[in-house]
Structure formats: C-alpha cells, structure tokens
Amino acid sequence: MTRRRTPRTSVIRLTTGNAARTLNHPFARREPVLALDFGATSVLVTTSGPVTVKDLEFAHQLAREAQRFARSLERSFYGLPDGRGVAA
Incomplete structure (x- = not known):
C-alpha cells in the first residue's frame, strides 16, 4: 500500500x-x-462517466489488493505461512 x-x-x-x-x-x-x-x-x-485510464488503474489495484486480502485470510484460516495445514 x-x-x-x-x-x-x-x-x-x-x-x-x-x-x-x-x-x-x-x-x-x-x-x-x-x-x-x-x-x-x-x-x-x-465510474463518474466514460471509462478512463485512471478507472482501469483503480480496478486493477482493487483486484490486486482483494487477492492479497484473500491470501492473508487463507494463511490465517489454515494457520501456516505457506497456506497449507488444518483450520486454526
């Protein structure tokens, strides 16, 4: 961030x-x-109107951060840094 x-x-x-x-x-x-x-x-x-480059950049940033959030949740759920294990 x-x-x-x-x-x-x-x-x-x-x-x-x-x-x-x-x-x-x-x-x-x-x-x-x-x-x-x-x-x-x-x-x-x-968007506030026709799609712009800034809108696309924001959408890609949102997707990246959502993916990072999902990976963090997976690590917390499975309890291991590599995301493999049993539910904590």
Whole structure:
C-alpha cells in the first residue's frame, strides 16, 4: 500500500459474514457497477462517466489488493505461512 497524502477524516468498517457478498453488474450500454453487499448496507463502485485510464488503474489495484486480502485470510484460516495445514 502506498502512503496516504491526506489524513483520513472517517472510517467505515464493514465486516464479512453470512450476508456479505460481491456482485459485478456489467451493462451493455453503460459503465459496470461492482456491488459490495453487507446485509442491509451496500457499497457501489462505478465510474463518474466514460471509462478512463485512471478507472482501469483503480480496478486493477482493487483486484490486486482483494487477492492479497484473500491470501492473508487463507494463511490465517489454515494457520501456516505457506497456506497449507488444518483450520486454526
């Protein structure tokens, strides 16, 4: 992660669980929407207009960090640094 240039003014914590899910909504004639659902709360990620290079860069960064998050969860779940073992 890179260092933030501006300080955070607020943090919203959304935890995973039975109701948590992600959905991609591709549309033929407009920009796609990524929905992060946490039960009664949803976060929608989309562009502010036609897709730009910055939008693509953000999408790739989001995918990279989501993959890293998944690997960290796997290591925690299996209890070993290499991700192999039994559930902790």
